[in-house]
Amino acid sequence: MPNYYFLKITDVDLIEELFVYFLIVASIIFLLVVFFTFFFLFRYGVKKRPKKPSQIESAGQAESVLAIIVTIVIGVFVYLTIVTMEKVQTIPENPKPFLEITGHQWWWEAKYPNSGVVTSNQIYIPTGKKILLKLNSADVIHSWWVPELGRKMDMMPGRDNYMWFYADKEGEYLGTCSEFCGVQHARMRIRVTALNPEAFEVWEQQQLRPVATTNTKDFLKGKQLFETKTCTNCHAINGTDFKENIGPNLTHFASRKRFLADMKVNNEKNLRAWLTNPQDVKSGAKMPNFILSESEVDALVAYLNYLK
Amino acid sequence: MSLFINIPEDKEPLPSLKTGRGKLLWIASTDHKQLGIMYLCLALFFFVIGGLEAMAIRAQLALPDNDLISPELYNQIFTMHGTTMIFLVLMPAMVGLATYLIPLMIGANEMAFPRLNAFSLWMTCLGGMLLYFSFFAGGAPNAGWFNYAPLSENNYSSTKGVDYFLVGLILTGIGSIGAGLNFITTILTLRSPDIKLNMLPLFVWMMLVNAFLMLAAFPLLNAGLFMMLIDRQFDAHFFIPSTGGSAILWQHFFWAFGHPEVYILALPAFGIISEVIPVFSRKPIYGYKFVASSSVAIGLLSYSVWAHHMFSVGLSNAVNGFFAISSMLIGIPTGLKVINWIGTMHKGSISLSIPMLFAIAFLVDFTFGGLSGISFAIVPIDWQLTDTYYLVAHLHYVFLGGSLFGIFAGIYYWFPKISGRMLSPKLGKWHFWLFVLGFNLTFFLQHILGILGMPRRIYTYPDLPYWKVLNIFSSIGAVFMFIGMAIFFWNIYKTLKKPRTAVANPWDAWTLEWSTPSPPELKNFDEIPQVHSRRPLWDLNNPDNPDKKLN
Numbered sequence: 001m002p003n004y005y006f007l008k009i010t011d012v013d014l015i016e017e018l019f020v021y022f023l024i025v026a027s028i029i030f031l032l033v034v035f036f037t038f039f040f041l042f043r044y045g046v047k048k049r050p051k052k053p054s055q056i057e058s059a060g061q062a063e064s065v066l067a068i069i070v071t072i073v074i075g076v077f078v079y080l081t082i083v084t085m086e087k088v089q090t091i092p093e094n095p096k097p098f099l100e101i102t103g104h105q106w107w108w109e110a111k112y113p114n115s116g117v118v119t120s121n122q123i124y125i126p127t128g129k130k131i132l133l134k135l136n137s138a139d140v141i142h143s144w145w146v147p148e149l150g151r152k153m154d155m156m157p158g159r160d161n162y163m164w165f166y167a168d169k170e171g172e173y174l175g176t177c178s179e180f181c182g183v184q185h186a187r188m189r190i191r192v193t194a195l196n197p198e199a200f201e202v203w204e205q206q207q208l209r210p211v212a213t214t215n216t217k218d219f220l221k222g223k224q225l226f227e228t229k230t231c232t233n234c235h236a237i238n239g240t241d242f243k244e245n246i247g248p249n250l251t252h253f254a255s256r257k258r259f260l261a262d263m264k265v266n267n268e269k270n271l272r273a274w275l276t277n278p279q280d281v282k283s284g285a286k287m288p289n290f291i292l293s294e295s296e297v298d299a300l301v302a303y304l305n306y307l308k
Numbered sequence: 309m310s311l312f313i314n315i316p317e318d319k320e321p322l323p324s325l326k327t328g329r330g331k332l333l334w335i336a337s338t339d340h341k342q343l344g345i346m347y348l349c350l351a352l353f354f355f356v357i358g359g360l361e362a363m364a365i366r367a368q369l370a371l372p373d374n375d376l377i378s379p380e381l382y383n384q385i386f387t388m389h390g391t392t393m394i395f396l397v398l399m400p401a402m403v404g405l406a407t408y409l410i411p412l413m414i415g416a417n418e419m420a421f422p423r424l425n426a427f428s429l430w431m432t433c434l435g436g437m438l439l440y441f442s443f444f445a446g447g448a449p450n451a452g453w454f455n456y457a458p459l460s461e462n463n464y465s466s467t468k469g470v471d472y473f474l475v476g477l478i479l480t481g482i483g484s485i486g487a488g489l490n491f492i493t494t495i496l497t498l499r500s501p502d503i504k505l506n507m508l509p510l511f512v513w514m515m516l517v518n519a520f521l522m523l524a525a526f527p528l529l530n531a532g533l534f535m536m537l538i539d540r541q542f543d544a545h546f547f548i549p550s551t552g553g554s555a556i557l558w559q560h561f562f563w564a565f566g567h568p569e570v571y572i573l574a575l576p577a578f579g580i581i582s583e584v585i586p587v588f589s590r591k592p593i594y595g596y597k598f599v600a601s602s603s604v605a606i607g608l609l610s611y612s613v614w615a616h617h618m619f620s621v622g623l624s625n626a627v628n629g630f631f632a633i634s635s636m637l638i639g640i641p642t643g644l645k646v647i648n649w650i651g652t653m654h655k656g657s658i659s660l661s662i663p664m665l666f667a668i669a670f671l672v673d674f675t676f677g678g679l680s681g682i683s684f685a686i687v688p689i690d691w692q693l694t695d696t697y698y699l700v701a702h703l704h705y706v707f708l709g710g711s712l713f714g715i716f717a718g719i720y721y722w723f724p725k726i727s728g729r730m731l732s733p734k735l736g737k738w739h740f741w742l743f744v745l746g747f748n749l750t751f752f753l754q755h756i757l758g759i760l761g762m763p764r765r766i767y768t769y770p771d772l773p774y775w776k777v778l779n780i781f782s783s784i785g786a787v788f789m790f791i792g793m794a795i796f797f798w799n800i801y802k803t804l805k806k807p808r809t810a811v812a813n814p815w816d817a818w819t820l821e822w823s824t825p826s827p828p829e830l831k832n833f834d835e836i837p838q839v840h841s842r843r844p845l846w847d848l849n850n851p852d853n854p855d856k857k858l859n
Contacts, residue, residue, distance in 0.1 A: 018689060037650055040654055055591065055592060152692060176761065185767075
C-alpha cells in the first residue's frame with residue numbers, strides 16, 4: 001500500500017480511501033465475471049457448437065488457483081480493515097466527552113459537559129479539533145450519522161457509546177438518524193454547524209446567558225400559559241424550576257434556526273402551525289394538540305420568540 | 309427391482325375437478341407433489357401482495373416530501389413488505405420446489421414424513437394469514453422486519469401488530485423446522501439404494517445443507533420471538549433496557565437466525581442454477597465436488613458471521629474483527645461457486661432458453677450483490693454505509709438477483725414437469741427483459757442514494773441534490789418490474805388453460821425427475837431407473853458415451 005495511506009488524518013478520509021480500494025478490486029472482479037460469462041455465451045452459443053460437446057469433467061484446478069488468489073486479496077482487506085478500525089474506534093479508558101448527545105423520539109438533546117451548555121437539535125461544534133461524542137438514547141435505538149464528520153454509531157438505550165467527530169471547515173453538515181426509531185424516523189434529521197473556535201466560544205457564552213425576560217403583555221401572558229398549560233411537564237427552561245427533558249429544552253429557543261429535528265425553519269408561521277396542531281405538522285410526535293385559542297397561540301409565539 | 313417396502317399405494321391420477329374428486333381433497337393431501345404445488349401457490353399469492361406493497365413504497369418515495377401515504381401506514385407497509393418477501397415468498401417458494409422435487413430426484417415415492425409435510429405447509433399458511441389479519445386487528449406490525457427492541461415493545465408499539473408478527477413468524481418457523489427435518493430424513497434414508505451421496509443432483513445437495521441450516525436457525529428465531537411475546541403479553545423484561553433487559557440481546561438472537569437465513573434463501577438458488585446451467589450448456593457441472601463441499605463450508609461459516617449486522621451498535625474492535633474476518637471468509641466459498649458455473653459454460657453448447665437467461669442474470673447480479681456484501685464485512689465501510697439505501701440495494705441484489713432469479717429459472721425449468729405444459733418462451737422473454745432491466749435500474753441507483761446519505765426506512769426525504777432524480781428513476785424501474793410480473797402471471801394463466809402437451813423430458817435433462825411423465829403419476833416411480841452416475845438419463849440416452857460409473 002502507498003505510504004500516504006498512513007498520513008491521512010480524519011476518520012472519514014480513512015474510510016473513504018478504504019472504500020476506493022474496495023471499489024477498485026470489486027470492479028475488477030465483477031468485470032471479469034461479466035466478461036467471461038458473455039464471452040462464453042457468444043463463443044459457445046449452440047449454433048456454432050456440436051450438439052453434444054465433449055463431456056469430460058475438468059479436474060478443477062481453476063478453483064484452487066483462484067482460491068489462493070482470492071484468499072490473498074481477502075487477507076489484504078482483513079489487514080486494512082483491522083488497521084483502519086483500530087484508528088477510527090479508539091476510545092480512551094476514562095472518556096471525557098466534549099459533547100453528549102441523547103436521542104429521543106424524534107429530536108436530539110445535546111449537552112456540553114465542559115461549559116454546561118444544554119441545547120437541542122441545533123448542534124454546534126468547533127472546527128479543527130477532534131472531539132469525543134458520548135451517545136445514548138432516552139427511549140428506542142437511534143443512530144447518529146453525519147457522513148462528512150465521522151462514522152455512524154448507534155445510540156443504545158441503557159448503554160453509552162463513544163465516537164470521534166471532526167470538522168475541518170466551517171459550515172453546515174447534514175446527517176440523519178439511521179436506525180428505524182418509529183413513526184417520524186424520516187423527520188429525525190441532523191444539522192451540525194461547525195464554527196471556528198472563537199465563534200464557537202461566543203456561541204457557548206450566548207447559550208449560557210440566563211433566560212431572557214421582558215414586561216410586554218404578550219410575553220407575560222405567554223409565559224403564564226407556558227407554565228400553566230402543562231408545557232413545563234416536558235420542556236425545561238434553564239434557571240427555573242422546570243427541568244423535565246421529555247421534550248427539547250427551550251431556554252434559547254429563538255436562537256435556533258430550525259426546529260423539529262431540522263424539519264422546519266424556525267419562523268413565526270411554522271411555530272404557529274406547530275402550536276395550533278402539532279399532529280398536523282409532524283404526525284406521531286409526542287406533543288399533543290392542546291387546542292389552544294388563536295390569542296393563546298399568539299402569546300406563546302411571542303413568548304418563545306423572545307427566548308433568544 | 310424391489311427397492312421399497314411395498315406399501316399399497318393409490319394409483320389413480322392426481323385429484324382435480326376433472327377427476328370428480330374435488331378440490332377439497334387438496335386440503336387433506338399428503339402427496340409431496342400436491343404440497344409442493346400448494347407451497348408454490350402460497351408463495352405466488354404472497355408475492356402479489358408483497359409486490360404491491362413494494363409498489364406503494366416506490367410510489368411514496370418517487371418524490372421528495374411526498375404525502376401520498378401517511379408515516380404510520382408507510383411503516384406498516386415496509387415492515388410487511390420485508391416480512392412477507394422473506395418468510396412468505398422466498399421461503400415457501402424454495403421449500404415448495406424442494407418438496408416437489410427431492411423425492412423425484414432421488415428416486416423416492418414420497419417424503420419421509422408425509423403428514424409432517426402437510427403440517428409444515430399449513431403452519432406456514434396459517435402464520436401468513438395471522439400476520440395479515442393484523443391489518444384488521446388495529447394495525448399491521450410497524451417495527452421493521454427485524455423488529456428491533458425496544459421499539460417493538462409495548463411502550464413504543466401499542467397496536468397489536470407486533471403480537472401478530474410474533475405469533476405469525478413462530479408458526480411459519482415451526483413449519484420451516486418441520487420441512488427441514490423432513491428434507492434431511494428423506495434425503496438420507498429414502499434415496500434409491502443405487503444413489504450414493506456423491507451422486508445426488510446438486511439441487512438435492514444444496515437442500516440437504518440447507519435443511520440443516522433451517523433446523524438450527526429457526527429454533528433461535530422462535531426462542532427470541534417467544535421471549536418477546538412474553539415481554540409483550542406478560543410484562544417480562546428480556547429486551548427492555550430501562551427495566552434490566554438488553555436491547556442488544558434481541559439483535560443477537562435475531563441475526564444469529566437472520567444471517568443463516570440469508571444462506572437458507574441463497575443455497576436453493578445455487579442448487580437450481582447448478583441444475584440449469586449444465587443442462588443448457590449440454591455439459592456436466594464443472595467441479596461437482598467443489599460445489600457440494602463448499603456449500604458445507606458455507607453452512608458452517610454462516611453461523612459465525614451474524615454480528616456483521618451489528619457493527620454500528622458499538623461492539624469492541626476484537627468482536628468486530630472476528631466477525632469481519634469470518635464474513636470475508638464466507639465470501640470465498642460463495643464467490644468461487646461462480647467459477648464453477650462459468651466453467652460449466654466453457655466449451656459447452658449453450659442455448660438461451662428462459663431458465664438459462666435467468667441463470668445468466670443470476671450470475672451477473674448475484675456476483676454484484678455478493679461483492680457489495682463484502683463492503684459490509686469491511687467494518688469501517690459498514691460504519692458509514694450500513695442502514696442506508698446502499699444496504700437496501702445490496703440486499704435486493706442478493707434476494708432478487710440471487711434467490712428470486714434462481715426461483716424464476718427453477719419455475720420456467722420445472723413448470724412442464726409440474727403442470728405438463730410449457731410456459732410460453734415469447735412471454736417469458738418479455739418477463740425476463742422487463743424484470744431484469746427494471747430490477748437493475750431500481751436497485752443500482754439505490755447504491756448511489758445510500759452513498760449520498762439516504763437512510764433506509766424513511767417515509768419521505770428532503771429535496772437534497774440528486775435525491776429526487778435518482779428516486780424517480782428508481783421508481784420507474786419498479787414499474788418495469790411490475791409489468792414484467794404481470795406478464796409472468798399472464799403467462800402462467802394462459803399456459804394452464806392449454807392442454808397438457810409437454811413431453812417427459814422437454815429439455816433433454818439428466819436427473820431422475822425427468823424420467824417420469826409430465827406431470828408425474830400419483831406414485832412417482834413404478835420402477836426405479838438404473839442409476840450408475842450423476843446423470844442417469846444421459847447414460848440412458850447415450851449408452852456409447854456414459855458418465856463415469858460411481859457405484
